[in-house]
Amino acid sequence: MTRRVEPRIPAVLAVLAAIGSLLFIVPLVGLLGRVAWSELIDTLTSDVVLEALWLSASTSVVAAALSTVLGVPLAWVLSRSRVPGRSVLRALVTLPMVLPPVVGGAALLFAFGRRGVIGEALDDATGFLLPFSWWGVVVANTFVAMPFLVLTVEAALSNIDRRYEMAAESLGARPLQVFRRVTLPMIRPSLVAGVVLAWARALGEFGATITFNGNLQGRTQTLPLAVFLELEGGDRDAAVAISLVLVVVSLAVLLSLRRNWWPAR
Amino acid sequence: MSGLAASFRARRGEAFEVAVDLTIDTGETVALLGPNGAGKSTVVDALAGHLPIEEGSIALGERVLDDGRVTFVAPDARNIGVVFQNYLLFDHLDVVDNIAFGLAVEAPRREARERARAWLEPMGLVELAKRKPPELSGGQAQRVAVARALAPAPDLVLLDEPLAALDARTRHQVRRTLAQHLSAYAGPRLLITHEPMDAFLLADRIVVMEDGVIVQRGTPDDIRRAPATEYVAALSGTNLLTGRADSGQLTVPEGPRLATSDVSANGDVLIVIDPAAVALYPDEPHGSPRNTWLAEVESVERLGDIVRVRLGGPLKLMCDITPAAATALGVTPGQSLWATVKATEVSVSPA
Amino acid sequence: MRDFRLARTRALAGLAALALIAVACGGGGGDDVVVVFAAASLTDAFGALEAEYEAQNPGVDVQLNLAGSARLRAQIDEGAPADVFAAAAPGHVEGLYGGDSAPLVFATNGLVIAVPRGNPGGVTGLQDLASEELLVGLCDPRVPCGEYAEALLAEAHVTAAPDTLEPDVRSLLAKIASGDLDAGLVYATDAGSDDRVDMIEAPETGVTATYPVVQLSDETHASGFVELLTGSTGQDILRSHGFGAR
Numbered sequence: 109m110t111r112r113v114e115p116r117i118p119a120v121l122a123v124l125a126a127i128g129s130l131l132f133i134v135p136l137v138g139l140l141g142r143v144a145w146s147e148l149i150d151t152l153t154s155d156v157v158l159e160a161l162w163l164s165a166s167t168s169v170v171a172a173a174l175s176t177v178l179g180v181p182l183a184w185v186l187s188r189s190r191v192p193g194r195s196v197l198r199a200l201v202t203l204p205m206v207l208p209p210v211v212g213g214a215a216l217l218f219a220f221g222r223r224g225v226i227g228e229a230l231d232d233a234t235g236f237l238l239p240f241s242w243w244g245v246v247v248a249n250t251f252v253a254m255p256f257l258v259l260t261v262e263a264a265l266s267n268i269d270r271r272y273e274m275a276a277e278s279l280g281a282r283p284l285q286v287f288r289r290v291t292l293p294m295i296r297p298s299l300v301a302g303v304v305l306a307w308a309r310a311l312g313e314f315g316a317t318i319t320f321n322g323n324l325q326g327r328t329q330t331l332p333l334a335v336f337l338e339l340e341g342g343d344r345d346a347a348v349a350i351s352l353v354l355v356v357v358s359l360a361v362l363l364s365l366r367r368n369w370w371p372a373r
Numbered sequence: 374m375s376g377l378a379a380s381f382r383a384r385r386g387e388a389f390e391v392a393v394d395l396t397i398d399t400g401e402t403v404a405l406l407g408p409n410g411a412g413k414s415t416v417v418d419a420l421a422g423h424l425p426i427e428e429g430s431i432a433l434g435e436r437v438l439d440d441g442r443v444t445f446v447a448p449d450a451r452n453i454g455v456v457f458q459n460y461l462l463f464d465h466l467d468v469v470d471n472i473a474f475g476l477a478v479e480a481p482r483r484e485a486r487e488r489a490r491a492w493l494e495p496m497g498l499v500e501l502a503k504r505k506p507p508e509l510s511g512g513q514a515q516r517v518a519v520a521r522a523l524a525p526a527p528d529l530v531l532l533d534e535p536l537a538a539l540d541a542r543t544r545h546q547v548r549r550t551l552a553q554h555l556s557a558y559a560g561p562r563l564l565i566t567h568e569p570m571d572a573f574l575l576a577d578r579i580v581v582m583e584d585g586v587i588v589q590r591g592t593p594d595d596i597r598r599a600p601a602t603e604y605v606a607a608l609s610g611t612n613l614l615t616g617r618a619d620s621g622q623l624t625v626p627e628g629p630r631l632a633t634s635d636v637s638a639n640g641d642v643l644i645v646i647d648p649a650a651v652a653l654y655p656d657e658p659h660g661s662p663r664n665t666w667l668a669e670v671e672s673v674e675r676l677g678d679i680v681r682v683r684l685g686g687p688l689k690l691m692c693d694i695t696p697a698a699a700t701a702l703g704v705t706p707g708q709s710l711w712a713t714v715k716a717t718e719v720s721v722s723p724a
Numbered sequence: 725m726r727d728f729r730l731a732r733t734r735a736l737a738g739l740a741a742l743a744l745i746a747v748a749c750g751g752g753g754g755d756d757v758v759v760v761f762a763a764a765s766l767t768d769a770f771g772a773l774e775a776e777y778e779a780q781n782p783g784v785d786v787q788l789n790l791a792g793s794a795r796l797r798a799q800i801d802e803g804a805p806a807d808v809f810a811a812a813a814p815g816h817v818e819g820l821y822g823g824d825s826a827p828l829v830f831a832t833n834g835l836v837i838a839v840p841r842g843n844p845g846g847v848t849g850l851q852d853l854a855s856e857e858l859l860v861g862l863c864d865p866r867v868p869c870g871e872y873a874e875a876l877l878a879e880a881h882v883t884a885a886p887d888t889l890e891p892d893v894r895s896l897l898a899k900i901a902s903g904d905l906d907a908g909l910v911y912a913t914d915a916g917s918d919d920r921v922d923m924i925e926a927p928e929t930g931v932t933a934t935y936p937v938v939q940l941s942d943e944t945h946a947s948g949f950v951e952l953l954t955g956s957t958g959q960d961i962l963r964s965h966g967f968g969a970r
Binding site: 271289 | 423461478522525
């Protein structure tokens with residue numbers, strides 16, 4: 109056996125870390141302990157769960173994609189440009205992380221609802237309304253998830269060595285080419301981490317979604333909403349079963365991607 | 374393709390200003406030599422397009438890159454190849470893609486890679502084609518950096534301290550190969566360095582910079598013979614002779630035979646002897662096998678902590694000794710002293 | 725160094741003791757506290773009843789926990805320390821009262837069609853709730869308000885086309901009040917309490933919301949509060965908030 113020097117963890121840190129871990133592990137164990145295993149299959153294959161699963165999966169993935177397409181350029185502007193008012197913009201982008209999601213949902217309603225600033229114009233022009241629709245769920249998800257991506261990517265952009273971009277310039281690459289061929293690859297780990305975080309946040313989104321989109325099975329009832337409704341209605345077992353689906357799906361994705369988004373080891 | 378004509382004043386921050394006047398012909402290597410803080414990187418930034426000049430002009434052939442007023446060509450449009458101090462190779466691309474990077478700006482990737490592959494053999498990179506920069510040694514990375522800069526056929530090549538990142542042993546080797554690769558490139562070349570050996574061995578002309586201004590210019594010989602400032606004098610503080618080598622035996626025109634333990638080159642060579650390696654004795658030393666000859670003191674000057682004795686006679690050399698030794702020997706111009714240098718302290722490189 | 729460690733240990737021990745005391749003292753109504761769990765639709769009415777009871781019994785603190793009936797029932801099942809439980813539908817108090825007797829009903833409520841002020845959707849009756857063009861909201865059938873709505877619609881032979889099934893009647897009301905929905909079925913008491921909302925009477929169908937109350941503990945003030953509810957003062961207060969007679 110090869111001898112290795114194992115890092116020594118100071119006792120105080122070990123104890124605190126253990127307590128911290130328990131905070132995450134115990135509720136999960138509690139949840140598993142409450143599962144009515146005999147009815148689990150029935151619950152999991154019911155329409156309610158399958159439709160909620162489909163909605164959660166589709167809206168969270170699209171929200172993550174939308175967050176990336178809009179968030180990366182936004183991060184670039186925040187990090188690299190000298191546009192005035194950047195710090196205000198950054199504060200605004202951080203706001204959804206600080207505000208209760210319900211407040212976010214209410215704000216979305218004021219903007220995109222039928223009597224909202226933009227919603228009314230949109231309705232008059234095209235007859236299309238965001239609230240109570242699948243796209244409404246995507247917008248609510250993107251609203252809460254995008255800040256995670258923007259902040260992660262902005263930090264990465266500010267920390268990479270700009271001289272590599274200078275080197276690319278010296279070789280004739282124009283700004284967009286530099287971005288595509290050098291900058292993006294250099295921030296890849298942070299970008300992936302940002303996308304995963306955004307996706308995870310979108311998957312778990314509840315407050316903004318229910319406030320902005322209401323709740324309708326098959327159209328806007330995502331997994332978190334389904335859990336909440338079952339709890340409101342008193343069906344503990346169903347709530348626990350659906351929660352289990354959420355936990356399993358989230359863990360599966362997070363663990364399978366860990367090599368990509370876990371800070372480099 | 375024709376040369377660089379740059380004459381400008383540029384400012385970095387509030388306090389620091391440089392004023393330079395540089396021309397480089399095609400096929401010529403000019404070294405910009407100066408201590409840290411002299412303003413060399415300011416000049417590089419101005420030439421590369423990262424720092425607009427205050428007044429003057431930078432022109433490559435007929436193209437004006439910056440006239441201090443209206444004309445300013447962006448860095449990506451200047452067609453100046455740069456070899457950076459830490460190479461700045463793209464870690465996420467393999468060697469071929471790195472070399473092809475400048476070519477892939479206009480051409481499709483496959484064609485760019487094909488053209489890049491043509492550089493592998495001349496640069497000795499064939500087995501390394503698929504490796505990524507973190508897997509390369511210092512010398513290998515340097516060759517990739519040079520190839521990458523030269524591949525797009527730039528109008529000017531800027532080498533910013535290209536050997537600074539190497540250890541002493543590799544430097545020597547890489548310096549020689551760099552000289553070969555540079556001579557294969559037809560355009561003007563500007564070498565930025567604080568290391569006098571690089572300048573003396575690689576450049577046709579040297580421009581010395583201190584505190585933002587040019588203090589001397591000339592060929593390496595000019596600089597050594599008549600240093601304009603103390604810094605330049607200290608710079609040229611090494612002995613460079615020409616001669617012929619044959620398996621460790623050196624012949625210097627009109628000079629004594631010297632023995633060297635460095636058998637890396639034969640034929641016409643440049644011989645380097647560190648002044649600190651030359652020892653002076655009042656009487657002929659016996660015993661150890663050293664190169665020994667009778668020399669005449671031409672001049673003595675105090676340079677900081679050392680005393681520099683210029684020797685004439687069969688070998689014109691500089692010799693650095695401590696002030697204490699100088700006092701003990703009583704060095705004065707016209708005096709005859711025995712000079713020795715160990716064979717291990719004599720190194721050669723192909724001329 | 726040793727002094728510091730000693731001081732730190734003492735501090736930690738002190739903190740632990742405080743924590744234990746806090747836990748021991750918390751939970752359960754004391755002599756002067758009565759904990760009342762009540763359905764969300766009773767919010768305004770019970771606020772007034774709380775004030776009335778505290779005025780009649782100085783020194784007594786009525787603590788209200790207002791939420792969906794099913795959620796409250798779940799909390800009680802888990803051991804939450806409620807003295808009184810007032811639900812929005814009889815089903816939620818099953819098993820909490822003794823024997824086969826029916827639960828004590830203290831109020832009734834009706835469902836009405838609520839529309840934004842001015843009725844922009846031009847809603848005239850229950851059949852409009854089946855319209856695909858209008859944005860319609862109902863309570864989710866898993867909560868009392870939704871149960872009643874389902875029963876009402878079934879009785880009237882209307883198949884609604886809701887765009888959302890809200891988890892509680894208050895959020896449904898809010899969406900109607902803001903104009904984001906054209907119509908919804910809410911309690912008469914809720915529609916009456918918000919002047920951004922107009923009411924359209926639902927046809928008589930015999931579907932009425934009945935509110936049962938159960939006393940869960942032997943505290944004096946638990947029975948005292950129930951007496952207030954069923955007594956004339958309490959009933960007047962409930963009536964003034966729009967509730968029907970028991």
